[in-house]
Amino acid sequence: MWRPIAESLGLFLLPFLLFAVYLALRMRWPLAIEHWTRSRVAALVIAGLAAALAGLIGASLFAPRGQGVYIPARVENGVLVPGRIE
Structure with a gap:
């Protein structure tokens, strides 16, 4: 659940990071308000x-994409058999 949110947030923040790096390479203070x-x-x-x-x-x-059919977990002879895709 968190992975897609983190990836999207990282991609959203990437232009801001690149602009800050650009300002730093140009020897300007990236946190100065006049640049933003x-x-x-x-x-x-x-x-x-x-x-x-x-x-x-x-x-x-x-x-x-998943190929096959999902077989849900079940109990056989008192032993839990995990679900799988066949």
């Missing part, structure tokens, strides 16, 4: 949403 104007933040939010959406779509398109 409203238009830049809006563009980073749009880029982050696009990256997160692309990640979700890519994960759903390329995820391995």
